[in-house]
Amino acid sequence: MKIDARYVLEEPDYQDAPLPDSLELDLPIDGDRALGEIYLPSGIYEAPHPAVILCHGVPGTNNNDDLAQCLRRMGCVVIRPYHRGAWGSEGTYSFSHCIEDAVTLARWAREEVAKAYAIDPANIFLVGHSNGGNTVLNASRYLPFLRGTVAFCPYDHQAGLEHVPHSQLKDLFTQAAAVLHVGRFEDLWQDSVQHARQWSFVQNAHRFQDRNLLLIGGSRDTVAPPEWMVEPLWKELEALPGTGHHKKVILPSNHALDTARLELARIVGQWIEEMVKGAVA
Secondary structure, X not given: OOOOHHHHOOOXXXXXXXXXXXXXXXXEEOOEEEEEEEEEOOOOOOOOEEEEEEEOOOOOOOXXXXXXXXXXXXXXXXXXXXXXXXXXXXXXXXXXXXXXXXXXXXXXXXXXXXXXXXXXXXXXXXXXXXXXXXXXXXXXXXXXXXXXXXXXXXXXXXXXXXXXXXXXXXXXXXXXXXXXXXXXXXXXXXHHHHHHHHXXXXXXXXXXXXXXXXXXXXXXXXXXXXXXHOHHHHHHHHOOOOOOOEEEEEEOOOOOOOOOHHHHHHHHHHHHHHHHHHHHO
16 A cells, blocks of 8 residues: 555554654755654555655744654655754744745655655645744745645734734744744844735735645634634635645644644545545546
């Protein structure tokens, strides 16, 4: 078998096949070392494997390792980076750098290490949480080869500026700066303000007309409320003709989906399986 979402939430019978493995990610990006993990699936799955690049939000304390393990268990290679300037990775953290990192990682996975890690270059996915949702939605425009993009509880900088008091946003960035290498919190603020319109989900909806996209929100999310961050994008997508497979799910949980982690894994895993098998068919 190539991929099997039945095993998102339970262990398969590994028999005598090679066991799953975990490797260190150490990739130079513009002269800085971006660190992280690479999760390799068991030998029970036929190679090459779908690959998922899983991008964290701010400040990266919620790194979604549980989701990485679930997707690896069903047969995916999962690359989970720490963006530059976050949690041991060199360089300066910025929202712009996150997008650049994701683009670099996706191209690296497809063009440089696909053979080494048995990655199927036709089945590469970007998945991101919170600002990681902003990361993957905006990185996707530069990556036409992607099989699909998943954004859960995505943070739209333009919507944030429109709906959240700026003093509250500045406080959020100040708190993040305490554990990230950013220099000054004002740098994060200026990066957000300067690029908010360019990164706007609604303004970029047309880019997903013919692209596969899964959007997930939390009905109790107070950081990226779906009525501000997910629904406007979804309405734009519904009004656009296209060939992309689009799906929206709102879960009864908070920004980290703390009470819906198993459901999150099930939804993402099944959607990825559907995209992979649909591509084969």
